[in-house]
Amino acid sequence: MGKLLATLVVAGTASWGALALWFKFSAGRLPKLLAITLWMAFSLAVLIASWQGRITLSLLTFVAGFAALLLWWRQLKPSNNRLWNDEVAQMVTGTVTGSHVTLRNVRNFEWRSRNDYTQRWETRDYDLDRLRSVDMILSYWAGPVVAHTLVSFGFDDGEYVVFSVEIRRQKELQHFSQIGGFFKRYELSIVAADERDVIRVRSNVRGEDDYLYRVQMPTAQMRSLLLAYMDAANRLVETPRFYNTITGNCTTIVYQMVSHIIGGLPLSYRLLLSGYLPEYVYAIGGLDQRYPLEELRARGRIGERARQADRSATFSADIRRGIPELAPKG
Structure with a gap:
């Protein structure tokens, strides 16, 4: 023995x-x-x-x-000073003045192909008093089990800003390794982007399978979640952090932020198998309970709509056609 x-x-x-x-x-x-x-x-x-x-x-x-x-x-420490891929070359930072949020380095690339694009990094202002919605977007790139999680905040003037927790890929590390994610291979990054950039590059350029779900969340918690993303991004600029396939990925970090805001959220294997995240959010009442999940999934499949909208100026409205609005509060 x-x-x-x-x-x-x-x-x-x-x-x-x-x-x-x-x-x-x-x-x-x-x-x-x-x-x-x-x-x-x-x-x-x-x-x-x-x-x-x-x-x-x-x-x-x-x-x-x-x-x-x-x-x-x-002795291996994370760093913000490496030769990064263009789409994660900048780090978003933000400040708050009253109800107004200013985000710097919001990505708004014009994608033509994986390797052909026009870079744009912008400073944008958002009024938290005009915040009206939170949408969860799942982009499936490796079968039904694994998906990338994005969270989009919508305002009553038709503007959207999407936050995406991503690996900060170096130019020489072109291929993602989930095993490498356990071994300090990548730094962590939070990207804030225009929907036409961050959704379109996945659905139209990379050919991923994308789904959008409207999340039921009180306005105060929407504001808290947006500010939590901003605070987390600011901390990453000051103190870089390694990505981890389990403890520090695109889903578990969002869970940690939402759990801190709401409290009492149960743990589940679906937080690790991110492709099943809609089942988890539906089970805790975070999605529209008037419809079965399969109907929300079918109506929220936005890939074809995104390809049809492509460079449309009304891209965000176009991809939401057919997705039921949430019931009025109260």
Whole structure:
């Protein structure tokens, strides 16, 4: 039993260490492979020693080696100073004066293809007294289980601003890895964007499957959520943070903000399997209960409408056609 336990502990920890070195050892490909080879050879030598009966000595030796690896791991700090992809090159920040919010670096790109676009970063003002709606947008890019979560705030003058919690991808890291998200591979970013930018790039350019749901939320909580996004974005500018596939992603961070505002929200596996987030929000009464969820899903599928609207000046209104308005309050 002692040998079996030692084998499981060393093998699991060795695997974690190998992945950590693969994703974060940045001295070059050859030194990285050498570091992983040496680490695995060291771990194998410890296992062989434990199988030969020297369990205590071998485990103490492994603990010392793993401690050295953890010391290197703890020295890896997030940064805002890297060569970022254009769509996350700027960080949104905001200030509040009375009921007026000013957001700087609101993204409003003109997308023609994945690699052909006109960059625009704008400063926009919003009046919280005119805030009227919160919509949840799910963009499915890897089957029914995984979706990207966006939250759109609508105002009575027809303006919308969308917040999106995203990885801040570096130019040399073009491919997203969910496993890498456990190993400090990406920094975290909060993007504020025009709907015509952030929805259209997903539905029209990348070919993702997008759904829009109107969220039932009191006006005071809408305001609090928008300000929570702004505060979180301001903190990221001051104190960068690593993205984490479970604890710091596009869904769990939104859950943490909403839970802080509302309180008492239950935990659920659907917060991790973000494609099932509409089921979770519907179950807690956050979506229109007059309709079954399947009808809300069907009427909220906006991909085709977004492709038809494309560069329309009334893009936001066009994609909402056919989605039932929420019942009047009271």
